[in-house]
Amino acid sequence: MGNEIACQSCDLLVSVAATKHGESASCPRCGCFLTKRHDDALRRVLAFASIGLMFLVFASSYPFLSLSSSGVESAITLIQAPFALWSKGMPEVAVLVTAFIIVIPATVLMMMLTLCILINRGRYHSSLLPLAKGIFMGQKWSMVEVFLIAVIVAMVKIAAMATVTIGISFWAYAAFAICFTLATSNLDRYQCWQKIELLAIK
Template sequence: MNRVSCPDCDLIIELPALRDGQRAFCPRCNHLLTHRAHRALERSAAFAMAALIFLILSNLYPFLSFEASGREQVMTLLQSAQELYKTGSQVLSFFVLAFIIIFPGLILISQLLVLMPIVLKKRPVIGCRLWARFIFTLGPWSMAEVFILGVLASLTKIASMATIVLGLSFWAYVAFSLCFLIAVTRLDRYQFWRIILPFPSPQATSGQTAATQGLAHCHICTLTSPEHLNHCPRCGATLHYRTPQSLQRTLACLITAVVLYLPANVLPITHTDQFGNNTDSTIIGSAIMMWHHGSYPVSLIIFIASILIPLAKLLGLFWLCWSVNRPNSPLPRQRTSLYRITEFVGRWSMVDVFVVAILVALVQLGGILSIRPGPAALAFSGVVIITMFAAESFDPRLIWDKIEESSRD
């Protein structure tokens, strides 16, 4: 039996040996502790290799081409970031480049560096644990599938004005994001670290929290170790009973996000110049316009991803922070699930920023028709990124600490 601590409620659980295809959940908060898949590391390495090849291919050919009024504009994947840079939106251009190419690329390289020696039964590479940490630290910041949704939304948006051709690189990028998704989801954090750096099970009593026994859960490699060590003996990450200043940091991020949420919705997200006529559109304005044009799916995607999700995430996290400090707050299991949802959905809000990046790169036909990013694009990406930090700073174990405290009193 291996003992593990639950990252969401800190309970020590005795984990039986799992067979292929089996999953283990925390009995208290229902967190998925681990799932064991058949030949997971080999398959993950194979898909990571395929994904890296497709990612390289997707940078070599035209991504999309746009033809209107007898003029054609061809866009490559890199240009989706480059054109933003040229229009003066350097920060936004860096975000797009990082989220769609650099971070997924770094994850794949790290994954191959760690997994290939295991698959080929060779000695591990130098800095193996650093590469392994990279995979899990950068994971939430890689947004390949969100970008694909952004491409589809922007195509529907401009399909009525021009002829659009999907280039070879577009299909390579779709293949990359599918392989990438499989490579990453095959890699179960607990099973992965157990194989690459085996460590004995901690001396702990199951059914009690790790913190009451002087132990801390490592958020990177899942090992439970004595907190006084300060650093995880397996992966080197800093050890804490609870995320330091969790509520203060979460609230600071949330307040910043609220401040940015206003300009993100009031100011224009794009400026369109058509035959000398300038039109500005806001996020809500473009969702309404798409609805009037009959593009209901795109209008709904923009409304849900850009308006509903950020707002629900802000309100949800504010409520979680408030409920944590209240005695006898009910529904800890449901509140933990709400936290997991806010953590999962946040990155999907980037879809509108990717739509802007694609439109700016693609629709550049001089005086006939051209699109530039508006100030709301940067403010909105700020909202998405800061609320992601807010969700990362919130420690769901605080929900359960209060319940334990109340039950002791």
């Protein structure tokens, strides 16, 4: 099994065999990031993914934001937001929002959990490859941070017209976003493929 990575930027083959725990490797020619080794990466991913999913369940169960103006108050949950968009005549936006902020990130975290459990069992499983491919593809389509920033910008604008109260679900979703980012950043692509390759040739 090779310990070389082809740089995604300039195609140079770089040996990362000498990389130790906590060290990262970059391309010596163009400086592009190649890999970061964490011997306990799977344990971290497992922890962040499971805590992240718990926060998402929590975030979906309570009010996300409350608005009050002229004595009229209304609260909305995370799950109600796409339905509100749908009822306002924006079904495409409702589907995309649901996919990007809930369905895809939750699926990525569940796939991460499954991948870590299967690799920790120490035996090759035919679903490891599709799981890893799904995780790295799904990460590109998850927009949890973008959603949070958009909500904050919207809150600042609405604050001029109504009183905005942040619900407990907002903080739970923010915690979910942090866990999601930590889980994805700890699952190094090269180290993940290397682990799967090791199990395949066992």
